[in-house]
Amino acid sequence: MTFNIYDFTSFNQWIDKTLYDNLPSFWALIIEMTLIGVAFLLFYAVIGLFLVYAERKVCAFIQNRVGPNRVGPYGIFQTIADFIKLLMKEIIPINNADKFLFNLAPFIVIIASFMAIAAIPFGKGLHAIDFNIGIFYVMAVSSLGVVGILLAGWSSNNKYSLIGAMRSGAQIVSYELSVGLSMVTMVILAGSMQLSEIVEAQRNGWFIFTGHIPAFIAFVIFLIASTAETNRGPFDLAEAESELTAGFHTEYSGIKFAFFFLAEYMNMFIVASIAATIFWGGWMPLHIGGWVGFNHAMDFIPPFFWYMGKTLIVIFLMMWFKWTFPRLRIDQLLKLEWKYLLPINLFNIILMALVVLMGWHF
């Protein structure tokens, strides 16, 4: 066994082989699942805390402020302190709320984001499951989150929550289409729905370059639609605090609120990693044809850092929108999707099919 930071395949195979050789297959499977579960939980918590901190710093930077700077150097422990506060806060019971659904909703939201993260390739050989329908699976489970939001709004027994949940339902159902269709555009170019193969297909150039015009259009649509799908930025109608106080999670407190909060950031992370994977080559280093020295230098950076770097750039873009733009109105939001994004997207698919058929891509 060799532990190689550039390729985790042999390492994973070694763990798998050792477990299956020494244990009955049932227990080996259980241990593998536990290991992956623990790894994801840790990753989830760290990324969640980091993104909350990053958002506060980015937003402070945009707003002429310093941001958190009291707890630890540069305030890096601020989110940990906040999270401890949320853990210890009293969970306020709501009168006349549907108790079961009220308690269930945050778990549905967080489970949906958990399931989606399983299919994402973080590096070569570094993914939990590598489906042949990976991209389809991510789309399917990430849209489960809306069920949690609808339940939260319905069960809170609060009019603002209900309006927020209804908005969220309309919004996510509409924008799911654009997210899906822009992914389909890229699937046409890649010729596969398996995420590892999509990444592998970008070895000689990321799709945003090789697919040029249709890929770029798809990327812009994906960025807009996925921001809307995660209820962020100018599309945060579901929690529009100046209209609906906090929308669907108005009545939640303590750890249950933290679940919604964390799920929002994880969803942002997931859509950013999908964008990085299907448009910017996932963990693939930047290669430019013919520049051998440059390509070698780029190969030297481990794939995981490439992946994280690209994801964080997309996340920064999404934060940038959020802190700069005013919020759209619900009818404008739906108009944007059904009258502009969807027709452009459908046209773009035809364009991409044409490009692939005629071999106009690089």
Add this chain to the structure above:
Amino acid sequence: MEDIIINENQIKQEEYIVNMGPQHPSTHGVLRLKISLKGETVEHIEPHCGYIHRGIEKMCERLTYQQIIHLTDRLDYLSAHTNNEAVCLLVENALQIEVPERVKYIRTILDELTRLASHQLWWCAFGMDLGALTTYFYGLRDRELILDIFEETTGARLLQSFNTPGGLMNDIHPNFIKKVKEFIVHFRKKLPEYDELLTGNVILRERTNDIGLLTLEEAISYGVTGPSGRASGFACDVRKHHPYSAYDKVDFKEILYTKGDCFHRYKARVEEMWESMKIIEQLIDNIPEGDYAVKMKPIIKLPEGEYYQRVEAARGEFGVYVLSTGEKYPYRVKFRSPNFSNLSAINKLGAGHKIADLVAIGGSLDLVIPDIDR
């Protein structure tokens, strides 16, 4: 089980009523709007006031004229200086006292600084109402400088009570002129940033164009004054049409639009900031030497009769009515607050629009709730 079964007609007749406020982030205070909704569309709005009613008008009946000044601060706390001035002008006109030119100039400059500070805060809050949180910090950055100027000269940042019948409480600070000039230079550079961040934004245009239309006739009949009225074409600028203090000596434009939607109310305020700076620039170098107040009797008694004085506060026409019986206390005081009249039009403006539009309309009217309840 019986009471759960409701017949279909009953459901149709029921309205979905949401109480926006008294505790709600977009009402900027303790205003309660009772809204009947049909889906997302607002059918009817019923404003309920009185959550911050302090009985100021009644209290004034047991206070001397010098003491009333301190209560007028607490009406529209963002136009504190302008409100003070209304009472001072009323007393001075009633007693036929001519205040020194220096007082008039300083009052006018402070008036315009108040207006600037108020419009800056409105701009912050308007952006925030529409979901652009960054505007808040841009606006407050510049407002801070005005508040510093106030603090140095008047001793207070928000509720200055710097006017007194017959003049000012004190002379201006030696740094005042220098600091005001520095501020104007700074703000002339920073105001275009406001346009870059918000005015040109396509989402803002979409959110405010053709929203909350108020025609000229409606503006007049509801008594909507200030920038909100002028956006509908109602030439109601007291500074222009009934000049007081030093407004007859300065050259400025009355911002008038005809459309009367949210965007033009927004535009009117942003343009007023430019005009305010122009007024200050014309006055700041020419403050005449002289006393900062005329000697008044310690107890002021207005002659018997009715008096009315109006000034242009940041949100519209602010009026003070005093009925005097010749005592040291007024017999009756009534404040004509611009926000109360502006709020009265909200059903006209908001009905038929979406909830989000209602927030934008509320923001564009720039309501200050203590001024409504008094």
